[in-house]
Amino acid sequence: MTRVFSGEVAGYYAKYRRGYPPQAIDALQETFGLGTDDVVLDLGCGTGQLALPLADRVRSVVGMDPEPDMLRLAADAAAEQGIGNATWILGGDRDIPALRTLLGRGSLALTVIGNAIHWMRHDELFGALVPLLRPGGGIAVVANGTPLWLQQNSWSPALRAGLERHFGTSLATSCGTLPQDRDQYRWALRAAGLGEVGETVVEYTDELTLEQIVGGVCSAVPADRLPAPADRPAFAEYLRGCLPAGRDTFTEHVRVAILTARA
Numbered sequence: 001m002t003r004v005f006s007g008e009v010a011g012y013y014a015k016y017r018r019g020y021p022p023q024a025i026d027a028l029q030e031t032f033g034l035g036t037d038d039v040v041l042d043l044g045c046g047t048g049q050l051a052l053p054l055a056d057r058v059r060s061v062v063g064m065d066p067e068p069d070m071l072r073l074a075a076d077a078a079a080e081q082g083i084g085n086a087t088w089i090l091g092g093d094r095d096i097p098a099l100r101t102l103l104g105r106g107s108l109a110l111t112v113i114g115n116a117i118h119w120m121r122h123d124e125l126f127g128a129l130v131p132l133l134r135p136g137g138g139i140a141v142v143a144n145g146t147p148l149w150l151q152q153n154s155w156s157p158a159l160r161a162g163l164e165r166h167f168g169t170s171l172a173t174s175c176g177t178l179p180q181d182r183d184q185y186r187w188a189l190r191a192a193g194l195g196e197v198g199e200t201v202v203e204y205t206d207e208l209t210l211e212q213i214v215g216g217v218c219s220a221v222p223a224d225r226l227p228a229p230a231d232r233p234a235f236a237e238y239l240r241g242c243l244p245a246g247r248d249t250f251t252e253h254v255r256v257a258i259l260t261a262r263a
């Protein structure tokens, strides 16, 4: 199996991928009534984008991910930020039944899945998570914006065309961010017996430099397709040439969609 997020890709992820705005973390805390007795699981935690800001709102966070390089960087970030209540577990969605034997029934206030649900068998997963949830706890499936090359703005289509030319592949996969993807998850959450299914949206606008766009692209390229270090300056120049000329920054409208359901 290719380790998509391994090695340098994990480094690009930690450095260039967006975290979540405080309003998104507030919305999670409010919806599930998170407090200092609670434990939260961040499944597909990557380098800790959700686990880290949630840590100081609850008793403990468990970050779980099948990619050791992502977990290592999450643990490094926790240490740098002085976070002492985060535990990092190597594993994926299929390990939830085993996690249940460790944590016990009703032990979790929330399982949060940020930009990672498209890697999982979501219907089986939601069913496996339900016994772990405390009353009033639940599941949040979070989409942190739209991939850089799929946005509707003045530069994203040109980036997509350039990337498709360079990698010789079609880049249509939405990574679970499109409304039709979200409908599937909504339906599966209900089918797993969860209720109060709802969505909170947080939107904001940001300016990206070329470095951030190149770094963001490199954080999403499978590790075995990342240009070699010596070729990366030329890759960056190539992307600059694909983007509209004469600009120092590129405006991104970020839409964070938080789909929630409660036990």
Ligand SMILES: C[S@@+](CC[C@H](N)C(=O)[O-])C[C@H]1O[C@@H](n2cnc3c(N)ncnc32)[C@H](O)[C@@H]1O
Pocket: 005, 017, 043, 044, 045, 046, 047, 048, 049, 050, 064, 065, 066, 067, 070, 091, 092, 093, 094, 113, 114, 115, 116, 119, 120, 144
């Ligand atoms: C795009 S990253 C998301 C990281 C972070 N949650 C965020 O919000 O930015 C997707 C993560 O899902 C992980 N992943 C891939 N397959 C998985 C699986 N079957 N179960 C759990 N996580 C998985 C990857 O290793 C990667 O760290």
